[in-house]
Amino acid sequence: MQQQLLHLQLPERYDYHEWIRHSGVEDACNRLALWLVHGGNLWLTSGEMAGKSHLLSLLRTEHPSLGLLRITAGDQRSSLQQVHAWLQQLQPYSFWAIDVDARPQSTATLLALFHLLERARDMHRPLLLAWRIEARHTLPPELESRIRGILERVDMRPPENDAERQRVLRAVAESMQWHIDERMLSILLQMLPRRLESLIPALQHLEHISRSNRRQRLSQQWVREQLRLWNTQQAPS
Numbered sequence: 001m002q003q004q005l006l007h008l009q010l011p012e013r014y015d016y017h018e019w020i021r022h023s024g025v026e027d028a029c030n031r032l033a034l035w036l037v038h039g040g041n042l043w044l045t046s047g048e049m050a051g052k053s054h055l056l057s058l059l060r061t062e063h064p065s066l067g068l069l070r071i072t073a074g075d076q077r078s079s080l081q082q083v084h085a086w087l088q089q090l091q092p093y094s095f096w097a098i099d100v101d102a103r104p105q106s107t108a109t110l111l112a113l114f115h116l117l118e119r120a121r122d123m124h125r126p127l128l129l130a131w132r133i134e135a136r137h138t139l140p141p142e143l144e145s146r147i148r149g150i151l152e153r154v155d156m157r158p159p160e161n162d163a164e165r166q167r168v169l170r171a172v173a174e175s176m177q178w179h180i181d182e183r184m185l186s187i188l189l190q191m192l193p194r195r196l197e198s199l200i201p202a203l204q205h206l207e208h209i210s211r212s213n214r215r216q217r218l219s220q221q222w223v224r225e226q227l228r229l230w231n232t233q234q235a236p237s
Contacts, residue, residue: 024050024157024164031154032128036063036095039126043151045133049102049196050156051168052130054175056097067093071113073103082112087119096120100131107140114143117150127151158196162189168196169203178207184223191227202230 028044035042036059044052053070060068067090075082090096098116105113120127129151133139139147159165169185184206192198206226210218 024160025055028154028156029055032059035126035128036066039095041120041127041151042129043147043153044128044130044156045153046156046158047132048158049132049200050158051196052132052156053099054172055156056099056128056130057175059097063095065093066095066097068097068099071098071100071105071109073101073105073109075106075109077108079108079112079115082109083115083119086112086116090125091123094125095128096125097128097130100129102132102134104137110140110143114140114146117143117146121150162194165189165194165196165199169199172200172203173207176204176207180206180218183220184218187220187223187227191224191231198234202227205230 031042032044032055046052056068060066069086069090071086077085098113100113117127117129129147131147133147159168166182166185166189169188170182173180173185180203185203188199188202188206192202206218206223209226215222
């Protein structure tokens with residue numbers, strides 16, 4: 001009798017030794033290492049997706065004193081409710097890291113973020129704000145003045161060649177506890193734009209659909225077909 005396989009949704013797992021210190025992130029990693037010792041207020045940003053969220057998840061596993069707050073788009077709570085919930089999450093920690101979704105945020109969330117930055121200053125908490133603010137996003141003046149005037153800007157660059165991109169994709173797959181053959185990662189680089197904004201969602205899509213279909217092994221033909229469908233679905237109508 002064949003044993004029935006259990007298909008569980010495994011939690012993401014981050015191991016600091018698996019972080020890819022490619023050329024685009026070397027300076028930023030060194031600056032964050034100093035921040036974890038000396039404190040201060042940093043704004044970690046990038047021109048495009050570069051791995052900021054992944055790096056913060058890894059840092060949290062290595063530093064128990066680091067509290068990590070993720071701010072996603074679409075929060076319907078009032079500014080007061082958001083600040084109260086955020087403070088409850090962060091107050092036990094001596095270092096605060098705030099990872100903000102790059103998608104447009106509501107006015108209530110932006111104002112709540114301003115008040116959170118003020119509370120961090122009042123409570124003398126070292127602060128790291130990770131946020132890729134696109135040019136089309138309009139911020140409340142008080143928030144923009146705090147970010148651009150108070151925080152030290154630290155830039156991260158995306159991977160600069162296919163070898164670095166493939167290593168990043170491998171690290172993302174391992175964080176999802178998913179083993180995927182290197183040849184399949186190469187297919188992603190062949191069929192998709194060489195930007196993490198395209199590559200990582202496609203990789204996550206492949207992981208999800210392979211588990212949903214209970215595929216234990218992926219063929220190159222299957223991966224190519226799934227990516228063709230993915231490209232069609234992502235194309236603007």
